[in-house]
Amino acid sequence: MTDAALQILASRPASEQDGTYPRPQLIRDRWASLDRKVGFAHDDGLVGVDEGWFARDDVFSREIQLPFPPESEASGVGEKGFHPCVWYRIEVTADDLAAAGHVSGRRLLLRFGAVDHDAMVWVDGTFVGSHVGGQTAFALDVTHALTKGDGGHVITVRAHEDPHDMSLPRGKQDWHEEPHAIWYERTTGIWRSVWLESVPATHLTRLAWRPDVVAGTATCFLELPTRPTTPVTVDVVVAHAGRVLASSTVTVTERASAVTLHLGDSWTMVHDALVWTPSRPTLLDAAVVVHGPDGATDEIASYLGMRDVTITGDALSLTGRPFYLRSVLEQGYWEESHLTPPSVAALREEVELILSLGFNSARIHQKVEDPRFHFWADKLGLTLWGETAATYAFDSVAVSRLSKEWIDLVRDYESHPSIIAWVPFNESWGIDRVADSPAQAAFSRGLADLTRALDPTRPVISNDGWEHTDSDLLTIHDYAWDRELIRARYADGVEALLDSAIAGPRALIADPRQRLDVPVLLTEIGGVRFVPEATEETWGYSTASSQDDYAERIAAILEPIQAAQGVAGFCWTQLTDTLQEANGLCDADRRPKLPAEQLRAIVQGGPPRRS
Numbered sequence: 017m018t019d020a021a022l023q024i025l026a027s028r029p030a031s032e033q034d035g036t037y038p039r040p041q042l043i044r045d046r047w048a049s050l051d052r053k054v055g056f057a058h059d060d061g062l063v064g065v066d067e068g069w070f071a072r073d074d075v076f077s078r079e080i081q082l083p084f085p086p087e088s089e090a091s092g093v094g095e096k097g098f099h100p101c102v103w104y105r106i107e108v109t110a111d112d113l114a115a116a117g118h119v120s121g122r123r124l125l126l127r128f129g130a131v132d133h134d135a136m137v138w139v140d141g142t143f144v145g146s147h148v149g150g151q152t153a154f155a156l157d158v159t160h161a162l163t164k165g166d167g168g169h170v171i172t173v174r175a176h177e178d179p180h181d182m183s184l185p186r187g188k189q190d191w192h193e194e195p196h197a198i199w200y201e202r203t204t205g206i207w208r209s210v211w212l213e214s215v216p217a218t219h220l221t222r223l224a225w226r227p228d229v230v231a232g233t234a235t236c237f238l239e240l241p242t243r244p245t246t247p248v249t250v251d252v253v254v255a256h257a258g259r260v261l262a263s264s265t266v267t268v269t270e271r272a273s274a275v276t277l278h279l280g281d282s283w284t285m286v287h288d289a290l291v292w293t294p295s296r297p298t299l300l301d302a303a304v305v306v307h308g309p310d311g312a313t314d315e316i317a318s319y320l321g322m323r324d325v326t327i328t329g330d331a332l333s334l335t336g337r338p339f340y341l342r343s344v345l346e347q348g349y350w351e352e353s354h355l356t357p358p359s360v361a362a363l364r365e366e367v368e369l370i371l372s373l374g375f376n377s378a379r380i381h382q383k384v385e386d387p388r389f390h391f392w393a394d395k396l397g398l399t400l401w402g403e404t405a406a407t408y409a410f411d412s413v414a415v416s417r418l419s420k421e422w423i424d425l426v427r428d429y430e431s432h433p434s435i436i437a438w439v440p441f442n443e444s445w446g447i448d449r450v451a452d453s454p455a456q457a458a459f460s461r462g463l464a465d466l467t468r469a470l471d472p473t474r475p476v477i478s479n480d481g482w483e484h485t486d487s488d489l490l491t492i493h494d495y496a497w498d499r500e501l502i503r504a505r506y507a508d509g510v511e512a513l514l515d516s517a518i519a520g521p522r523a524l525i526a527d528p529r530q531r532l533d534v535p536v537l538l539t540e541i542g543g544v545r546f547v548p549e550a551t552e553e554t555w556g557y558s559t560a561s562s563q564d565d566y567a568e569r570i571a572a573i574l575e576p577i578q579a580a581q582g583v584a585g586f587c588w589t590q591l592t593d594t595l596q597e598a599n600g601l602c603d604a605d606r607r608p609k610l611p612a613e614q615l616r617a618i619v620q621g622g623p624p625r626r627s
Contacts, residue, residue, distance in 0.1 A: 020315055021253045021263070024303035029255075030319040031299040031395065036360050038129050038209040039153070040391035041431050042223045043317040046117030050171075050210040055105030056080035056093060059174070062101055069103055070138035070172040076105040082210055083129065083356055085203040090353035097193060100178050102205040106171040108212070118214035122312075124162065125215060126171065127155045129208025129386070133177040133184055140169055148417075150177065150185065151384040151405060152424040153208070155221075157241075175205035183414040185421055187382035187405025188347065195595050200347075203355045208386060218248055218308030225302075225320035225431040226473060229291060229335055232283030234262070234320055235276045236304070243271040249307040252277060254320070256290060256300050279322075291335045292321030292433045294376045297397035299433075321394060321433025325474050327488060332475075332535050332584050334399075334436065341537055341585025342619055343377035343401070344370055344601070347594045348385050351604050355383060365606070367392040370591065372612050373601060374619035379539065379587045382406060382442065384425055393434035401539075401587075402426070402435045403480075406445035410456055414446060422463060426470045437474055438467045443481040443493065444522065450483050451526040460485040461527065480539055482518070483526035490532065493540035494518050495557040495589075499572040506580035510536055535584035538577055543589040543599040544569045546609055556599035557589075567610055571618050578621060588619070 030043050037043050055076030057069070069075050084091035086102055118124050128135065132150030136143070139161035147154040162169060177184065179202055180191050190199035222239035236252050252275050253263040262277035279290075292298050299319045306314040323335045331338045346366070350358050357363050363386055370378050377399040384404060393400050404422055407414040422440055429435060440463045441447060447456040464478040464486045475488035484490060490510065496502050496518075505516065510532050514524055525532075545556025546566040560566035577586050593600035601615060602608050608615055 018251045018305055020305045020313060021251045021303040022260075024305075024315055024317050025253065025255050025260075025301055026258070028317050029301040030317040031301050033391070035364055035388050035391055038127070038211055038388065040387055041225075041318050042220065044213060044215070044315070045317075046115065046214065048112045048115035048212040050106055050108070050112070050212065051082045053079045053081050053092070054107070056086065057103045058095075058099045059101040059103055060099060062176075064101070064103055064174055065136075070143070070174070071141035073105060073170075076103070080104065082106075083206055083208050084353050085132075085207045085356060086205060087201050087203065088352065088354040088356070090356070090358060096201055098179050099204060101174065101176045104171075104173040104175075104206060106173070106210065108169040108171060110168065112212060113214075116212040116214045118212070122214045122216055123157050123159045123219070125155045125213045126158045127153065127211050127213060128206065129153050129210070131173070131175050131206050132203050134175065136174040138172040140164055141172075149421045149424060152421055153387075153428060173206065177202075177204050182409035183407055183411055183417060185405040185407050185418050188349075189405075198597060200349055200595055201354050207354075207356045216308050216312035216314050217310065218244065218306055218312070219314040220304065220306055220316060222427070223304060223316060223318055223431075224427070225318070227320060227322045227324065227433075229287075229322055229324045232279045232287075233276050234279065234300070234322065235274055236302070237272070237274050238268065238304070239272045240268070240306075241271075244269065244309075246309045248309070250275070251303070251305040251307075253303045254279065254300050255302070256298070261290075261300065290322055292323040292394075293334060293337070294397040294399055297321070297395060297433075299394060319394070320431060323433050325436045327475065327535060330535050330582060330584060332436075332489065332537070339376075339399075339585075341377050341399075341587070342375050343379050343399075343539070343585065343587035344373070344375045345381050345540065345587055345590040346370070346378040346385075347381050347590060347592065348383050348389075349592075349594045351595070357386065357389075360388060363389040364392045367396050367398050369602070369606055371396060371398055372616070373608065374616035375588075377401070377436070377585075377587070378591070379403065379439075381590075384429075387429070390429065390432040390434055394432055398434060399436045400432075400434045401437045401439050402429055403439040403442065406442060408446055410447055410449070410453075410459070415459055418446070419463065419466070423466070423470065426467060430471045435474065437489065438471070438476045439480050440464065440467060440476070441479040444479060444483050447479065450479065450485065451523060457485050457527055479526070482522045482524050484524065484530045485527040486530060488534060489584075490524075490530075490534050490536045491539040492518060492524065492536065494538055495541065495543050497544070497558040497569060497573055499576055502573060503576035503579070506577065506583055509582045536582055537585045537587070538583060539587040540589050541577065541586050542570065542573055544573075545598045547593070547598045547603075553596050554598035555596060563610060567614065567618065570615075571621075574618055575621060
C-alpha cells in the first residue's frame with residue numbers, strides 16, 4: 017500500500033463525489049468538460065466525408081449546446097425532422113488541456129458518454145477513430161493527432177443514425193416523423209457528456225468490482241490498454257469511513273487481471289454495518305494506483321457496494337433478506353432535453369423523487385441511463401433493473417448490433433450495487449416470433465446466458481413481460497385495473513397463469529425449459545391516465561376523472577397485488593407523463609399528481625417485506 021493510495025482515500029473518496037464527473041467509479045483528479053456551445057451542421061446528403069468537412073470550418077454555420085441532441089430545444093437547434101447525419105466542430109483551448117492535466121509525455125484521451133449511433137472522429141484534420149453503438153461510452157487516444165503543439169485544437173465528429181433502420185437498437189425512438197403511440201422523439205448524435213482526460217502511458221482502461229458477501233471478499237478487475245512488456249505494479253485499497261479494510265499490491269503481466277481482497281477476519285463482526293441495502297446504502301471507498309515502468313502513476317478513486325442478489329424459494333433476496341420489489345417504470349425522458357437530462361443535478365433529483373414516492377426500485381425502460389444516475393442510486397439506496405434499447409427487426413445485423421452493445425453495457429455497469437437484475441429483451445420487441453421461431457428463441461436464451469457469463473451475480477430476465485425462454489425471474493405485464501379481477505387472477509399461483517390471457521395472444525412461456533419455481537413479479541402494471549383535460553392525443557390503460565378517483569384506481573390495482581402471496585413485487589407504469597403517454601404519477605415537469613405522502617402510503621401498503 018502506497019502513500020498515494022492513502023491520500024486518495026483521505027482527500028477525494030469516490031463515495032463523496034458531487035456527481036458531476038461523467039464516470040463515477042473510475043475517477044481521476046484532472047479532467048476537462050467539453051459540454052459547451054460548438055459548431056454544428058446537418059449532412060442530409062451524406063457528403064461531408066467526401067467534401068472533407070473534418071478539415072473545414074466554413075460548413076459549421078450553426079451552433080449546438082452539448083451534450084443535448086439536436087432534436088431537443090435544450091440544444092438550441094430543435095429540429096425534429098429526419099436528419100440522419102450530423103457533424104460537430106469542437107474547439108479545444110490551452111486552458112482545456114491544462115484543466116485535463118495534459119503535459120508532454122502523457123496521453124490525451126477524448127471521451128464520449130454516448131453518440132447515437134455511428135461516430136467518426138478527427139482531431140486537427142487527422143482521423144483518430146470510430147465507434148458503433150448509440151448507448152455505450154468510448155474513448156480515443158488522440159495524442160498522435162495534436163499537430164498544433166500546445167495551442168488550440170479542433171475536434172470534428174460525424175454521427176449517423178438511420179431513423180428508418182429497424183435493426184438498430186432504438187428503444188423508444190420513433191421512426192415516424194411525429195411521435196406516435198408509445199414512441200418518442202429521436203435522439204441523434206452526441207447525447208452524453210464529452211470530456212478530456214490526460215493519463216500516463218501505463219494506465220487503466222477499465223475497473224470493475226465484484227463483491228462476495230458470504231466470503232467477505234471484493235474482487236477488482238483491472239484492464240490496461242495493451243499487455244505490458246514489463247511487469248506493472250498495482251496497489252488496491254478498500255476502506256470505509258477512513259478505515260482501511262483491505263489492501264493488496266500485485267504484479268500485473270497481462271492486459272486483464274483480477275485482484276481479490278479479503279476484508280479481514282472481522283468481516284463477520286461488522287458485516288451488517290458494511291453491506292449495501294436500500295435502507296442503508298453503505299458504499300466502500302477504493303483507491304487504485306498503477307505504477308508505470310517510467311515512474312509515472314495512474315491514481316484512481318473508486319467505490320463499491322457489498323451486496324448480493326439471490327433467489328430464495330419464491331422470493332427475491334438482497335444480502336440474505338427478502339426484498340419485496342416496489343418499482344416504477346422510468347422512461348428517463350425530459351420534454352426540453354429528451355433522453356439527456358436537462359442538468360447533472362436533475363439526475364440526483366430524479367432518484368430523490370422516486371424514493372420520495374415510496375419506491376425502492378426503478379426499471380430504466382428502453383434506454384441505458386447516465387452513469388451519474390446510477391451513482392445517486394448507489395448513494396441514496398435505489399435499486400435498478402438494467403435494460404437496453406430494443407431493435408424492431410430480427411436479422412443477423414440486429415443480432416450483431418444488440419449483442420455487441422449489450423456486452424459493452426454489462427461490462428460498463430456491472431459494478432453498480434444498485435443494479436439487481438439484467439433485462440436484455442422486453443415484450444418480444446425485436447423477437448416478435450420467439451414462440452415459433454427457433455432462431456429467435458435461441459437469441460433470447462443465448463443473450464440471457466451470455467449475460468450470466470459476463471456477470472454471474474445477478475438474475476437475468478430473458479424477455480420481460482411474457483414469452484419467457486430462460487428467465488431467473490418470471491415477470492408479467494398486466495394492465496388490468498379491476499380490483500376483484502386482479503385478486504382472483506393471482507390467487508392460485510403460477511400454474512393457474514400459464515393458460516390465462518394476461519398477454520392477449522402471447523403466452524407467458526415460450527420455451528418448455530423455462531423454470532416455474534422462480535419468483536413471480538408484475539413488472540408492468542397501472543398505466544392510469546390522469547390529466548386536467550384528457551384528449552385524443554394523450555392516453556393510458558384506464559382514465560381517472562378526479563384526484564380521488566385517481567387515488568382509488570391506483571389503490572385498486574396495488575392493494576390486491578401486494579396482498580397476493582405468490583407475487584414478489586411490482587413495477588408501476590410510470591413515473592412521469594411522457595409526451596402523449598399521460599399515465600405518469602407525475603406530470604412532465606416532475607410534479608406529483610397526488611401529494612407525495614399520499615402516493616407513498618399507497619405504494620408502501622401491503623406486506624412489510626422491505627429490506
